Amino acid sequence: MSFSSISKQKALCAEEARGEDEVMELIPGLPEEVAEKCLLHLPFLYHRLFRTVSSNWNRFLTADTQGAAKPSTVAATVSLSLPFLFAFAFDPVSRRLQCQALDPFSRRWLLLPPVPSGVAAAAGSFAVVGLPARGEIYVIGGVEEGGEKAVRSVAVYSAATNGWGEAAGMRTARGYMAAGEVGGRVVVAGEDGEAEVFDPEAGRWSPAAVRGGAPVARYDAAAAGGKLYVTEGWAWPFERAPRGAAYDAATDSWAEMARGMREGWTGSCAVSGGRMYIVAEYGEWRLKMYDESRDAWRMVAGGGVPGEVRRPHVVAGELGEFGGGGRRRIYVVGAGLDVAVGTVRGGAEEEERVEWEVVKGPAEFVGLAPCNAQVLYA
Structure with a gap:
């Protein structure tokens, strides 16, 4: 050569x-x-x-x-991906459920594929659970519009494909249930005490422990620290103290909710940075944080939710802390999809304080009534 x-x-x-x-x-x-x-x-x-x-x-x-x-771990997903706020709302004209996504950084709403027809027709009868680290949202069960027939169906939205699909149906048809993510799985609890768990990896439902005692009419629910909390909350005319229960996924067991937690649960709960926060339903819609060591809700310093955010409202929290310094973010989505973004600063050794910023919804959202909000990392 x-x-x-x-x-x-x-x-x-x-x-x-x-x-x-x-x-x-x-x-x-x-x-x-x-x-x-x-x-x-x-x-x-x-x-x-x-x-x-x-x-x-x-x-x-x-x-x-x-x-x-x-990266497949929650820590990697949270640190490397962006949080997006997904808001579910009913259009009073079409009576259809819509889902919109807000980019908290650009403050722009993103157009998403329509929710499949026939999904969760009756307002408030279904459950919505987000799996933030997987970038998925599950719309579960509900009651058919115009009737009392509960359904087993489960629709799932994937941020990876920006599309909707079907997941395995529940073992039991359910309406007006409590649900949340516990340990990467979806836990659903009916008012009758029966519960079941969905494993997204295996794609199947399995029975969970039955909650004993008197029925707990769902008012609000939140998942934190490996447990799903379900509460009736305080409601007029305050004839009796509210009931509450907690499901522990590690032991597959139910227990009565701690007294201080259930008696102070006076609003809608969001979990952010591993902490439980409530936006109080009364007064100025002040923010409260649950202190487990004292079994008490502590008021967060700073003002209440800005008055321009109107009822009805729903809340959501970011999974992890952001930007260093232990900051946590809470979202309050009001009528017309006006959003109050609350940044909470402070830790265990110092007073927590919240600062609010309002992101106005577009004019075309003026008639929308929010029914659920979730934060996904996509």
Whole structure:
């Protein structure tokens, strides 16, 4: 082989090697971990478009649905992904359930695919549970509109595909239930005391322990610390103290809710940074935080929810803390999808304080009445 042929062969091999290196790099010139963070912060609505950029981008952006490259732990998902607020609301004209997503950073609402027809027709009869780390929202059961027939069906929204699908139906048809995420699974509790658990990895429901005692009419529910809390809350005319129960997933057992928790549960609860917060239904809609060591709700300093956010309202919280310094974020979604964004600062050793910012809903949302809100990391 001539010297020139050898040189050409070496040059070709070097060129191929360079080409392989370029293919292997998500973003040429950036360290892999930096490139991953950049791609994970791309708006989830445009992932289909971004997947056409290169085969590497396609593999990375679809890895979460194939069990590959993307981080799978909750900590990695929370730290590398962006939180989006998903608000479910009823249009009084069409009487259809809608779902909109708010990007808290750009303050823009994103247009999502319509909720499948026939899902959760009767307002307030169904349960909505978000699995933030998986980027999924489940709309569970409910009562058919115009009747009293409960349904077993479960619809699931995936941020990875920006689309709706069907999940396995519940073992028992249910309406007006409590539900929440506990340990990465969906726990559903009926007013009759029966409960069941959905494993999203296995795609199936299994029975849970039956809650004994008198029925607990669902008023509000929240999941925190490996438990699902269900409470009747205080309601006029205050004829008796409210009942409450707590389901422990680790032991598959129910217990009566602590007295201080149930007697102080006077509003809608959101969990953020592992802490339970209530937006009080009375007065100025002040924020309270549950102190488990004292079994008491402590008032959070700062003003109440701004008055421009009107009833009806729903609440949601971000899974983790953000920006350092132990800051936590609470969302209060009001009529017309006006949103009060509360940033809570402070910790166990110092007084907590909340600062509010209002994001006005678009004019076309003026007639929408919110019924649920969830935060997903997408």
